Amino acid sequence: MSERNISVTSAAARRKKSVAEEPVTSVLPPDASFDPDYEFDQDGEVLAALGYKPEFKREFSLFTTFCVSFAVLGLLPSFASTLYYGMGYAGTGGMTWGWIVAMVGVQCVAMSMAELCSSMPTSGGLYYAAAVLAPPGYGPFAAWITGWSNWLVQITGAPSVNYGTSAMLLAAASISHPSYIPQDWHVFLLTVLLMLIHGVMSSMPTGWLAKTNSFGSTFNFIALIIVLILIPAGTDRESRGLSKFTPSSEVWGTIGNTTDWPDGIAVLLSFVAVLWTMSGYDAPFHLAEECSNANVAAPRAIVMTSTLGGIFGWFLQLVVAYTVVDIPGAIDSDLGQPFAAYLMQCLPQKIVMAVLSLTIIAGFFMGQGCMIAASRVTFAYARDGCFPLSRYWSHVNTRTRTPVNAVWFNVVIGILMLLLIFGGSVSIGALFSVGAIAAEVAFITPVFIRVFFVGNRFRPGPWNLGRFSIPIGCVGIAFVCLMIPILNFPSVKGADLTYVPPDMNWTILVYGGPMFIITVWWFVSARKWFKGPKVNVDHLMLGAEGNLIDGKGGDGASSEGVGVGKLADEAKMV
Template sequence: MLDHVQSNNIEEVSDTINDSDRRLLELGYKPEFKREMSLLAVLGISFCAIGILTGSSAAFQAGLFSGGPLGLFWGWNICSLFMLLIALSQAEICSAFPTMGGLYFWVAKLKPDLPVLAYCTGWIYAIAMTLTGTSGNLTVALFIASLTEVGSGRTLTRVEITAIAWGINILSGVINSIGTKAIGWMSSFNIWWTLGGTFVLVVTLLVKAPVKNSADFVFTDLENFTGWSSKGFVVLLGFLQAVYSLEGSETAGQVAEEAIRAEFLAPMAVIGSIVGSWIIGLAYMLALLFSVQSVSSIQATAFAIPIAQLYFDAVGKHLTLMCLSVVCLAQFMAAVTAFTASSRLYYALARDNAFPAKKAFMALNRYQAPYVGVWLSVFVGCVISCAYIGSVIAFQAILSSAAVAVMLSYLQPIAIRVFWPSSLEVRGPFHLGKWSWIINAISFGFASFICLLFILPTAFPVTAQNMNYAVVSVGGITAGVIVNWFLWGRFHYRGPVATTSNEKPRISPLDR
């Protein structure tokens, strides 16, 4: 167990390792990865995982049809505030435990007497990240299909879209196999691409849209295509677009062992990615709302991605191709980082005997990438993508569970901090001080509310075609993980396993 780490290992190299490696040793883990990620790269990982342009674009119609501009604008700001509180809660824990595994390891350390909590959190979160990457790569394929539809007028078949998704999945695996430097470069590039892309999209919409909507429309208009009669409930359903778009800030914790000054940079990246996404997402959303030409046109669109209709109506064919290309590349980078997170989580779980085939999932290639976890994510992504050929509803049911599973994973460490306030025995350089419990309590309440909201029916009357199957898929995932615990996990998993007992820690090249 980690609590029995041999202190002589730490003292022996105390003068030759950096602070991040020293803290990793204190937690019982031998440094295995090169610390090559700067603040910009780590921030980029979280920023890329959130994918503010992509989430706001792909899910825009969900909010537009459930609450309209009123729900989108106010929901964005309200949800951003609460997601920032969740990020603060996560950052405090991340600063104390800057290790690969993120949410899983935090639960393991906060509540070591209940290993089942960490085990289930790790598995559910790993599945969620794999599904998130799969969803992202299919969305890239749908953007490419929309580009084809706008550019040539040809509608791609489901088989063709799935084939494109397979190619995107495989390309994501190749990039992740190249290792830390490639992911760091891509994540840093994504920050500038998102900033520049947002500027281009906002200016293009506001300059070229033939009709600009009034402030009254943008801030007070309520649209309801759901069938529900309760306006308050409809607006709340629109909140899901904001939450879906803002999930992913915790991804910085998955690469903590590859970051310089991880105990400081990782929590800063968790918080900074939400703050940046809040501001950028607000600017982008306002531009979209001021430029909407016809809500009913978007609702009736034949394009694979409904927001393509908004662009087509507002800026014309050629500029629509440019705008969709900007968002498509951002979506691809976001999907790549989901597989980065899942592969690192498989590594962390295998390291602690919470995942089978330990040696395989802990193996690193010449580029310091846990390639088995990467290609498992790719394989699962390709298999699930095939469901799109048979039924769009079935595919959406599988992938809608990813957002719920992520939020359920958020709940675990925050709930422990609320009900066992003394669980965080050692604080990192970033902590919330006297505000810690109240911030965690508010975060817990909001996350619980969102989990419930995610599984409620989004249309009325409820039919087999419009039912929200997230409750079924999430229930299936949760039940499967619990069964897995009783059949396998409880016999193999006891908590984090120290790796420093008999080996010298690696000396960081930065300290030579």
């Protein structure tokens, strides 16, 4: 072969590795090309096309990614922790058909998110998608709002889960020793201990984390099945002069409205339990850089989690709705944990302790999964300079190959948030409602941009919804737009609303306060320096003119600040 033919072949090979030919939507210009001398595997090539160099070992498979996600979802401990809202606001009617209604909206959001994940499988996830898809000039702001909202839900995940687990553990102690009455500081110290344990576990290597979460997720699933069988089989309602199960007419037809709002609003208020329980299905998006075959496996894990979570969550709702004896008694019990109080109403004590034990262990692994997902989000945002001292939080430990600094940053923030325990049950409840509203805002923002600003110009990945993409996205958007104001409603109104801690809904303060500060920060300072996702593959990429994108190629602009400005405009919908 002549030198001329060799040169042509080399040039052709170089062109075959352009960003435009990868099945992803990238922040890079479409004519950016991979360095043909650099060795990529399939996932590494996809990630480089998104603008990032591989930094993690890809030791998560579809199953282990699903396991982390299902562990974060934690149906059994999530349900137990939020029973106060699901059953307390709207009774059995809200628990049964209310769950079905809520799951339609949740599933639409999950499928739209999975489609984005296939198109942009990076740890930045929703934040990256919002940046790339936004109209010219608005990418950095869309990324800023999406990223911070998603970070708020992530950092409230482990504290709220561990708080619920601690409350159940102390309630079990109170059942065994009736003279013991749990105090706020007992719950606080036990929750802090769980946070520290999870911090240590989350600092371990990726392979160890994958195995641990596979076990935890498997235990969660087995525990859920056992509880679904054990409660109806072991109920002793008949010995208390009641029918074995509550009649279906009462279960499905009774709205036990304990709020001052009409029944319809009360049912919508009870959705906070559904939204918080189901908010963990985004975990595969944040683990995409540690997952093999990420742009197929990660979106599949998202849909598997939301689908199975929705089905089995509804079964759990039915079991409780058909066996509960006294809803007000469970909500206001001295045990301080409605799920434990409910179990005491319908089961012998030994079975109560067995169910609580399974729930507590499942809650422990759920908290671990939340800590892992949160650390990956913190790492991804710090990598792009979102936080003060970002260079410390984005550091990957050379020994474990995990973002250890990000883990402990989240642990400290979570412990500080747990001080809300001393404000009473309503104030600490803000962690749950904030988790729900922050998740929905972060989940739906890039979907909204994709539906209304990108439309049919969207470049889907290998997993996509086809012609149903926009209709499904519209349903998800409508559901979230309905729920965001509802999640800020207090449970009382009129003369009963005194705007003091026992009555007010703290969501508007705990979520709205930080988001207001973050928005002001944007307009005062961040808009001048924050440009969205930063390209860090300059040593692996070739520019349009054959020059390296390293601050010297192309138009001479430094890649340190490359984000969603000029590059995103050029890359829009290849």
